[in-house]
Each structure stands twice: as C-alpha cells, then as structure tokens.
Amino acid sequence: MNNIVFGKYIPLDTPIHRLDPRAKILAMLIALVAIFIPAGWYGYGIIAVVILFVIHLSKIKLKVIFKAFKPMIFMMCFLLVINVLSVKEGALLLDLGFLEIYSKAIIDTLYIIVRLLLMIMITTILTMTTKPLDLTLGIEYLLTPFKKIGVPAHEIAMIISIALRFIPTIIEETMRIMNSQKSRGVDFEEGKLKEKISAIISLIVPLFSVSLLRADELANAMEARGYVPQAPRTRYRRLKYERRDLILVIGAFLLLALMITLAIVI
Amino acid sequence: MKKIVEVKDVIFSYDNEHDALKGVSFDVEEGSYTVILGHNGSGKSTIAKLIAGLLAIKSGSIAVDGKLMSLENIAEIRKMMGIVFQNPDNQFIASTVREDIAFGLENYEVDPLKMDAIIEKYAGLVNMKEYLDKEPSNLSGGQKQRVAIAGILAMRPRLLIFDEATSMLDPTGKEEIKKIIYDLHTDDTLTILSITHDIEEALKADKIIVLNEGRVYKIGSPKEIFSDAKGLRDIGLDIPFTYKVKEAFADVGIRLQEHNKVEDLVEELWSLSKN
CATH class of the missing domain: 3.40.50.300 (P-loop containing nucleotide triphosphate hydrolases)
Structure with missing residues (x-):
C-alpha cells in the first residue's frame, strides 16, 4: 500500500515544479500520443531519454517513480499470457508440446509493456510535480472552451482535485482497516483463492462505507463554506504562461514530430 | 439581547x-x-x-x-455563519493550508489580490502562520482543526458553530481548540x-x-x-470536576460554594483549611 505513488505530490522547488500546469498537461497529452506512434525501439529509446532528463530536472528519485510500476506487474504478466496464447507469428522460440511460444508474441508484449511504463512515468511525473489544486486549475482552463458544448469543466476539475487530495487519506484508511482485520485473524497474503476473496471483501466493505461517510462529510464542509458548483468563484491562484512553458509545449510537439518521422522512415 | x-x-x-x-x-x-x-x-x-x-x-x-x-x-x-466539523481530515479540501483557507474566500468571490493578507491574518489568529505551505498529511489533528477555524474566520461569519470539533483530537489538540474558542468569545460581534x-x-x-x-x-x-x-x-451526562468536589464535601457535611474555575475552588478550600 505504501508503494502507491500515483497522485502523490512531492513538494520541491525545481524547474519542472515551476512550470505552468496547463503546459505540463498539454505536454503530457502530446507525449502520450507520441508513445502510441509506432516509431520502433529507437523511438521509445528517445522518449525514455527525454523522460529520464525530465526526472533528473524534477529531482525526484528514480526509485520513487519505479514504485509506480509495481501495481502494473500483474497486468504485464496477463498481457504476456494473452499474447503467447494468441500470437503465432515469427520464429518459434519454445515448443512445450501443449504450448508454442513465438518471437512476435514476446516482441509485441515488450512493445506494450514499454509503452505502458513510459505512460506511467509521464503521468507520475505530472502528479508528483504539480499540486493537485494547480492540476485542477490547469484542467479547468484547458476544458474551458468545451464549456460551450456542455462539458462541466469546473466540476470535472474539482472531482479530480478531491480524488487526488484524498488518495493518501484513503491509503492510510486502507492500511488501518487491513491492520484491524489482521488483528482479527484475516490473512491477506496466504490461503486459497476463496479465502483471499473473503479477505478482500472484509477490506472493501468497510473501506467503501468509510469513504461514503467521508464523501458526505466533505460535501457538508464544502457546502458550509459557500461552495456551489455552478456559482461564479474567484481564484486565489492564477495561472500565468511564461517562456519556459512555451518551450515545454514546443519541445513536446518536436518529440511528436520526431516520432512521426521515425515511424515513416522505419 | x-x-x-x-x-x-x-x-x-x-x-x-x-x-x-x-x-x-x-x-x-x-x-x-x-x-x-x-x-x-x-x-x-x-x-x-x-x-x-x-x-x-x-x-x-x-x-x-x-x-x-x-x-x-x-x-x-x-x-x-461558519461550521467546524468533528473530523479534521474531512474538511481539509485543498492541498495546502494557504489554499484551504482561500477556498471559502474564492466561493464568496473575494478579490484574489486581497486574499494573501486575509489568509495571513486568520492563519496568525490560530497560530498557523508558519504552516501556510504545509500539506494536510504534515499536520496533526489539532493543527488541521485550527486551519478549518481559520478558513471559516476568514469568511467573517457572525455565527460560528463547533460541531464536536474537539472530540477526535488528542488532549493537546483539544486544549488548543478550546483555547481558541475561549479567545474568540472575547469578540462580542x-x-x-x-x-x-x-x-x-x-x-x-x-x-x-x-x-x-x-x-x-x-x-x-x-x-x-x-x-x-x-x-x-x-440522562447519561456527568458534572464538572469542581461540582464533583463540592458534592463530595457535601457528603461529609461541608458546604462549599459552586465554582466554575478550579482556582476559585482551591481558594475556598484554602480559606476553609485556615479557619
């Protein structure tokens, strides 16, 4: 549980932390598109180098970012199994009689895994270097043009902000419930599948109940402090674009252009 | 009145x-x-x-x-009006003390240029000025509750409701909040x-x-x-310490006056012992 790093803001004073959240969100979206361009291993190598450079500038320890990978291990194994079972192209690497493993299955899985890891790294950098409230502001500003077609920009931004603000609280709550259930003899690590499911239910039910109670109390606190979703509000923090923000967005576009070029050339 | x-x-x-x-x-x-x-x-x-x-x-x-x-x-x-709730965690809306105090001001459309001065004034009133850029996870329950009070005071309410605001706090936190309540009571408005x-x-x-x-x-x-x-x-309630002492003395035939302060009770006991 303590390994969950997604959504945790790390307060530091670095060039990445100082960037405008709108620029960071835009750059992240462009980089995510770039990851999906089939630019081959060279392309992914370039993106990885760029990400590592950004991590270096943000002064966030690499091992902290790597912690975000842990919850994805199961998904990666699942992808490997699916690909091994379904992809039957390329050179035969291993023949077990009942199962044949082809090179394309492994390469395809590696492609997906690398894409996933790069995506996690980018989104983790964004949440680690941007205050939840700034993230909210950034999302709200970027969604403002879509208000005309009925997109509830402010509400979406507020939901995201509260979700991010409460991630550490919910993690703490989960740990507390887990410890309390462990003290009553519930074993979360060992046992058969049926026992594990029963253990997880004993965790999820109180967690949902507590979370709903929290949500109710938070809504009351917000309402009592004059919050009305549709009502006009002023903003304490106002965003201001600077030259470095423009450089970031241009840099992200250049990366995308490079990936497209590589994809065409390769 | x-x-x-x-x-x-x-x-x-x-x-x-x-x-x-x-x-x-x-x-x-x-x-x-x-x-x-x-x-x-x-x-x-x-x-x-x-x-x-x-x-x-x-x-x-x-x-x-x-x-x-x-x-x-x-x-x-x-x-x-403003209301301070029981659970300090569930009323901390923003990611830092400064932004949390600003939340109510934003809802009341206060000019952002005036907010810093208001935030600092009310954070100072509850002794949280040095924690303005701290996150909720770095604060104790009592400190979070002080932030909630500052956030509400910044909205200049005429009625301040404390809904069991000390019940989830440790003894130090309880005393901090009670002291703030007593200090606020000196303001007649x-x-x-x-x-x-x-x-x-x-x-x-x-x-x-x-x-x-x-x-x-x-x-x-x-x-x-x-x-x-x-x-x-x-009805399942009790009486304060000073009243309990008075009751105990009454049981042995000594009548004491009713005191709301321990100091006053001690003074009466002291004068009784001298006589």
Whole structure:
C-alpha cells in the first residue's frame, strides 16, 4: 500500500515544479500520443531519454517513480499470457508440446509493456510535480472552451482535485482497516483463492462505507463554506504562461514530430 | 439581547419513521457563547446541521438573524455563519493550508489580490502562520482543526458553530481548540455555538442547552445546569470536576460554594483549611 505513488505530490522547488500546469498537461497529452506512434525501439529509446532528463530536472528519485510500476506487474504478466496464447507469428522460440511460444508474441508484449511504463512515468511525473489544486486549475482552463458544448469543466476539475487530495487519506484508511482485520485473524497474503476473496471483501466493505461517510462529510464542509458548483468563484491562484512553458509545449510537439518521422522512415 | 438563532418546535427525522428531534425549541443570543450538551444520539449534531442548512426540517422553524430559513435564502444565511466539523481530515479540501483557507474566500468571490493578507491574518489568529505551505498529511489533528477555524474566520461569519470539533483530537489538540474558542468569545460581534459532550468546556459558556433523546432537557447557565447532578446523571451526562468536589464535601457535611474555575475552588478550600 505504501508503494502507491500515483497522485502523490512531492513538494520541491525545481524547474519542472515551476512550470505552468496547463503546459505540463498539454505536454503530457502530446507525449502520450507520441508513445502510441509506432516509431520502433529507437523511438521509445528517445522518449525514455527525454523522460529520464525530465526526472533528473524534477529531482525526484528514480526509485520513487519505479514504485509506480509495481501495481502494473500483474497486468504485464496477463498481457504476456494473452499474447503467447494468441500470437503465432515469427520464429518459434519454445515448443512445450501443449504450448508454442513465438518471437512476435514476446516482441509485441515488450512493445506494450514499454509503452505502458513510459505512460506511467509521464503521468507520475505530472502528479508528483504539480499540486493537485494547480492540476485542477490547469484542467479547468484547458476544458474551458468545451464549456460551450456542455462539458462541466469546473466540476470535472474539482472531482479530480478531491480524488487526488484524498488518495493518501484513503491509503492510510486502507492500511488501518487491513491492520484491524489482521488483528482479527484475516490473512491477506496466504490461503486459497476463496479465502483471499473473503479477505478482500472484509477490506472493501468497510473501506467503501468509510469513504461514503467521508464523501458526505466533505460535501457538508464544502457546502458550509459557500461552495456551489455552478456559482461564479474567484481564484486565489492564477495561472500565468511564461517562456519556459512555451518551450515545454514546443519541445513536446518536436518529440511528436520526431516520432512521426521515425515511424515513416522505419 | 438580540437573538441570532431561533429554533421553534423543530422535528426532524433521518428515515421518516423515527424522529431524531422531537420538537426542539431554543434561542441563541447574539455575541453569546452557547453550548449544546448531550450524550451520543441526543440529536445535538443534527441540530447543528439543521442550523447550517445542511439538513431540512420535517416541521417547525429555524430563523437566523430574524430570517426564516428556507431553500431560497439558505445561501444568503450561510454567508453569515461558519461550521467546524468533528473530523479534521474531512474538511481539509485543498492541498495546502494557504489554499484551504482561500477556498471559502474564492466561493464568496473575494478579490484574489486581497486574499494573501486575509489568509495571513486568520492563519496568525490560530497560530498557523508558519504552516501556510504545509500539506494536510504534515499536520496533526489539532493543527488541521485550527486551519478549518481559520478558513471559516476568514469568511467573517457572525455565527460560528463547533460541531464536536474537539472530540477526535488528542488532549493537546483539544486544549488548543478550546483555547481558541475561549479567545474568540472575547469578540462580542461573534456568536459561538458549540456542540459538545465535554462538560468542562461547557463550564465556560454563557448558556447551556441540554438535549436528551431528541428533546430539550434543560436550558440555563452553567451553575443552573450543573447544580442538577442527579438529573444529568439520569440522562447519561456527568458534572464538572469542581461540582464533583463540592458534592463530595457535601457528603461529609461541608458546604462549599459552586465554582466554575478550579482556582476559585482551591481558594475556598484554602480559606476553609485556615479557619
């Protein structure tokens, strides 16, 4: 549980932390598109180098970012199994009689895994270097043009902000419930599948109940402090674009252009 | 004295079957420090939420500053009050102290250029000025509760409701918040309504309203309320330390006066011992 790093803001004073959240969100979206361009291993190598450079500038320890990978291990194994079972192209690497493993299955899985890891790294950098409230502001500003077609920009931004603000609280709550259930003899690590499911239910039910109670109390606190979703509000923090923000967005576009070029050339 | 809150024959039910409040009536005078005392389930937190307009009454009426509360004027009425809830974690909305205090100001469309001065003023009032850029995870329960108070004070309310604001805090946190409440009481323009089961806190109030099973059991000054030790014990409440000492001395035939302060009690005991 303590390994969950997604959504945790790390307060530091670095060039990445100082960037405008709108620029960071835009750059992240462009980089995510770039990851999906089939630019081959060279392309992914370039993106990885760029990400590592950004991590270096943000002064966030690499091992902290790597912690975000842990919850994805199961998904990666699942992808490997699916690909091994379904992809039957390329050179035969291993023949077990009942199962044949082809090179394309492994390469395809590696492609997906690398894409996933790069995506996690980018989104983790964004949440680690941007205050939840700034993230909210950034999302709200970027969604403002879509208000005309009925997109509830402010509400979406507020939901995201509260979700991010409460991630550490919910993690703490989960740990507390887990410890309390462990003290009553519930074993979360060992046992058969049926026992594990029963253990997880004993965790999820109180967690949902507590979370709903929290949500109710938070809504009351917000309402009592004059919050009305549709009502006009002023903003304490106002965003201001600077030259470095423009450089970031241009840099992200250049990366995308490079990936497209590589994809065409390769 | 002008009444800032008038609660008349209020009936409220959470499930439409069992009434949590069964015809509650009381007034809160402007500038006073009023305490609503009661055991768990007596309906004291419900009444706080009804006054804040967070729940709707089944029958009866609630008037704040002479205005009868309704769906139409609830937003306007809320602007003159603030409420500090029990759980400090569930009322910390933003990611830093500074931004959390600003939350209410933003809702009331305060000019952003004026916000820094307001934030610093009220953070200073609750001794949280040096924590302005801290996140909630770096603060103790008492500190989070102080932030909640600063956030509400910044909105310049005339009525401040504390809904069991000290019940989830450690002894240090409890004392910090109680001291802030007592200090705020020196401001005559601010009415304090504290919902609590802390009898020692109630001793400092101007008026106590005792609730029992959804009904008003008694209304009076601390002296009038705590003189009825038997009645309070019958409804699951206790009496403060100074009253317990008086009771113990009475059992051995020594009559003491009623004191709200331990210092006054010690003084009387000291003069008794000299005689």
